[in-house]
Amino acid sequence: RKIGYAIVGLGSYATRQIMPNFVGCEHSRIVALVSGTPAKLEQYGAQYGVPKTHWYNYGNFDRIRDNPDIDAVYIILPNSMHAEYTVRAAQAGKHVMCEKPMAISVAECETMIAACRKAGKKLMIGYRSRFEQYNRLAIELARGGHVGPTQIITAEHGFYARPNQWRLDRPLSGGGSLMDIGIYSLNATRYLTGEEPVEVVASESTDKSDPRFATVEDRINFLLRFPSGVAATCVSSYSSAHNSYRVIGTQGYIDMEPATPYEGHSMRIRKDGQVTQRTLPPAAKTQWAGQLDHLSEAILNGTDVIVPGEEGLADMRVIEAIYRSAREGRAVKVQA
Numbered sequence: 001r002k003i004g005y006a007i008v009g010l011g012s013y014a015t016r017q018i019m020p021n022f023v024g025c026e027h028s029r030i031v032a033l034v035s036g037t038p039a040k041l042e043q044y045g046a047q048y049g050v051p052k053t054h055w056y057n058y059g060n061f062d063r064i065r066d067n068p069d070i071d072a073v074y075i076i077l078p079n080s081m082h083a084e085y086t087v088r089a090a091q092a093g094k095h096v097m098c099e100k101p102m103a104i105s106v107a108e109c110e111t112m113i114a115a116c117r118k119a120g121k122k123l124m125i126g127y128r129s130r131f132e133q134y135n136r137l138a139i140e141l142a143r144g145g146h147v148g149p150t151q152i153i154t155a156e157h158g159f160y161a162r163p164n165q166w167r168l169d170r171p172l173s174g175g176g177s178l179m180d181i182g183i184y185s186l187n188a189t190r191y192l193t194g195e196e197p198v199e200v201v202a203s204e205s206t207d208k209s210d211p212r213f214a215t216v217e218d219r220i221n222f223l224l225r226f227p228s229g230v231a232a233t234c235v236s237s238y239s240s241a242h243n244s245y246r247v248i249g250t251q252g253y254i255d256m257e258p259a260t261p262y263e264g265h266s267m268r269i270r271k272d273g274q275v276t277q278r279t280l281p282p283a284a285k286t287q288w289a290g291q292l293d294h295l296s297e298a299i300l301n302g303t304d305v306i307v308p309g310e311e312g313l314a315d316m317r318v319i320e321a322i323y324r325s326a327r328e329g330r331a332v333k334v335q336a
């Protein structure tokens with residue numbers, strides 16, 4: 001059986017990445033669409049063979065409760081809308097896949113987890129890199145001490161954010177580059193170590209005369225200290241283009257550049273002075289098909305997902321500590 005998904009929000013990521021990747025899924029299919037724009041429902045309804053009876057808008061969204069074809073919803077809306085739609089979906093008796101960042105505060109994340117738990121439904125966050133083979137290998141190598149025990153991780157993520165979009169509007173985004181792209185640096189340090197950071201030190205650099213940054217931050221750099229002693233140095237930016245991380249151990253390093261792109265991952269390892277490029281054969285499934293089928297299989301088999309709401313919450317706890325550290329100019333402990 002294939003799990004039926006309602007796609008909530010027919011924007012760029014939904015229509016260019018998520019929806020086209022259902023074709024590579026074994027256990028997932030699109031069965032319903034949710035949008036405030038009737039023309040998009042017409043267009044994508046025709047393209048994906050979703051009949052009018054399975055089209056919804058934000059007003060009548062709760063009626064998904066009465067549609068047994070919908071097992072799960074995939075929320076691909078601006079960040080500040082994730083919590084509301086996750087709670088409404090759980091209350092309608094549906095499992096939830098929610099995009100990153102999970103929400104815009106720790107309190108919202110906790111509410112979402114509680115709502116899904118109460119409804120007895122799964123909640124998974126769209127951390128696609130966990131289903132991408134180079135990142136999976138990097139995790140295995142880093143945690144396995146391939147270049148010696150990890151000492152330092154550097155992680156850099158940024159892109160030039162064009163003006164006039166919800167990402168730069170705090171009520172919708174919840175914050176600037178950290179919420180959107182710096183979260184990849186943060187999440188990578190957590191999955192590469194398998195640990196939770198205990199303390200952060202952060203510093204923000206935002207040109208307030210740039211109209212893009214009236215309400216959100218541009219660059220925010222942060223240091224993370226992990227219980228094992230690993231130190232991470234991370235970059236988050238809306239003004240510079242980079243996508244990489246490096247795991248540095250006692251014998252060398254694992255370099256990923258680009259580390260978390262849609263495609264074209266590249267891994268280079270330096271060990272005991274010897275440099276090698278690691279090239280993997282094409283994956284059987286794209287990272288998106290892997291992500292979608294992971295939730296579907298968890299629903300079908302009653303198993304746990306590897307990136308549940310608790311993962312989104314853990315990132316959000318660190319994000320709040322990073323903002324606080326930058327604001328107050330001091331090291332901040334991460335609340336456990």
Ligand code: NAD
Nearest residue numbers: 009010011012013014076077078079099100101126128166
């Ligand atoms: P987008 O602007 O292209 O799409 C957002 C959609 O939400 C649009 O269709 C818009 O019409 C709809 N919407 C509904 N109510 C809205 C409102 N009040 N204001 C603005 N838009 C509203 O954005 P996107 O790039 O598709 O991002 C959507 C989500 O997906 C975000 O949470 C983002 O972080 C996430 N995302 C994840 C990845 C990834 O690689 N995992 C990549 C891109 C985006």
